[in-house]
Amino acid sequence: MVTEIRGCGGSLCLPEKSMSNREKYREGLADGVPIALGYFAVAFTLGIVARNAGFSAFQAMVCSFTCNASAGQSAVFTLVGAGAGYLEVAVMTLVANARYLLMSCALSQKFPPDSPLLPRMIVAYDVTDEIFGISVAQPGYLNPFYTYGAMSVAMPGWALGTFLGVMMGNILPLRVVSALSVGLYGMFLAIIIPPARKSRVIAGVVAVSFLLSGAAAYLPLLRGISAGVKTIVLTVVIALTAAVAFPVGEEEKSDAR
Numbered sequence: 001m002v003t004e005i006r007g008c009g010g011s012l013c014l015p016e017k018s019m020s021n022r023e024k025y026r027e028g029l030a031d032g033v034p035i036a037l038g039y040f041a042v043a044f045t046l047g048i049v050a051r052n053a054g055f056s057a058f059q060a061m062v063c064s065f066t067c068n069a070s071a072g073q074s075a076v077f078t079l080v081g082a083g084a085g086y087l088e089v090a091v092m093t094l095v096a097n098a099r100y101l102l103m104s105c106a107l108s109q110k111f112p113p114d115s116p117l118l119p120r121m122i123v124a125y126d127v128t129d130e131i132f133g134i135s136v137a138q139p140g141y142l143n144p145f146y147t148y149g150a151m152s153v154a155m156p157g158w159a160l161g162t163f164l165g166v167m168m169g170n171i172l173p174l175r176v177v178s179a180l181s182v183g184l185y186g187m188f189l190a191i192i193i194p195p196a197r198k199s200r201v202i203a204g205v206v207a208v209s210f211l212l213s214g215a216a217a218y219l220p221l222l223r224g225i226s227a228g229v230k231t232i233v234l235t236v237v238i239a240l241t242a243a244v245a246f247p248v249g250e251e252e253k254s255d256a257r
Contacts, residue, residue, distance in 0.1 A: 021145040028134075028149025035130045035150065036157030042070055043158050047165015049074055053081030057166040064162040068128050068155060072097040073162075099231040103132040110135065110142035119144040126151045137195070201246045209238055 043064060050060035055077065067073055075092045084092075104127050111120060123135070123144050131154060135147045196203040216222050216230050 021143065024143040024146040025149040025152075028146035029152060030149075031134050031146075032131075032150030032153040035134075036153040038130070039154055039158040040161035043161025044165040046070060046073055046077070047162045047167075049077045050162065051166040053077040055080075055166065057163045060166045061159045061163040064159040065155065067093075067097075068126055068158055069097050069100070095229065098229065099235070100127050100132075102232055102235055103127050103129075107132060107136055107142070110138070111144075112141050115144075123147045126155060128154070130154070201242065205238060205242045209234065212238065 046064075047057075047060055050063070050073075051057075055063070060077075063073060063076070067076070072093045075096045076089055079089050079092060104124055107123065107127060108120065123142075126147075131147060131150055134150060135142055138146060192206055196206050212234055213230075216234060222230060
């Protein structure tokens with residue numbers, strides 16, 4: 001239904017939903033700029049790996065457009081360079097990117113129950129750590145146009161960084177590339193600090209997550225497990241423990257929406 005805005009003139013009136021979508025898209029676009037800059041820097045180093053594996057700049061760029069995952073792509077480029085078969089590459093990619101299955105399940109709960117399939121599929125196409133973080137942090141139900149906006153700059157930044165990494169990655173000093181990638185960590189802090197300041201439970205869960213993630217990286221028994229599997233196990237264990245120990249009431253859920 002189109003609802004006219006009071007005081008506007010006839011054909012110039014716009015649907016409220018259309019204006020809301022446009023505003024959400026612009027908001028996502030703005031929030032996606034620092035992600036794109038961080039992606040660009042990280043993808044530079046990924047482009048060097050792709051070039052060493054024999055990929056052309058165009059091939060590496062297409063790969064980045066179709067698989068927005070640094071760990072997964074790095075594993076693929078390394079295996080291809082080593083002459084691995086298709087099955088080995090497919091299995092390694094699945095393991096390295098398995099954590100996105102959990103993120104997709106969590107993000108699906110941010111959609112209204114009657115949401116069409118197409119917006120869900122478009123958002124699912126680019127569920128990365130950073131896009132997931134800013135999308136799931138949106139209050140109430142997620143307007144997919146917010147994620148569309150973030151994707152509009154993040155995906156080209158990732159693909160272009162990979163392309164230029166193949167073309168001229170060795171020109172920039174490694175320290176410069178590493179310094180540029182720090183922006184991603186700053187963005188993560190900007191996502192988790194506001195809710196952690198409002199809730200002691202969230203702050204405690206974040207602190208425990210940091211401690212256990214650090215411990216998992218150095219424990220001898222876990223060194224042979226991929227980072228993706230570690231992330232899945234820690235996410236399930238910590239989230240389940242927090243949900244059982246600190247359940248959210250129905251009133252709190254409705255207030256959040």
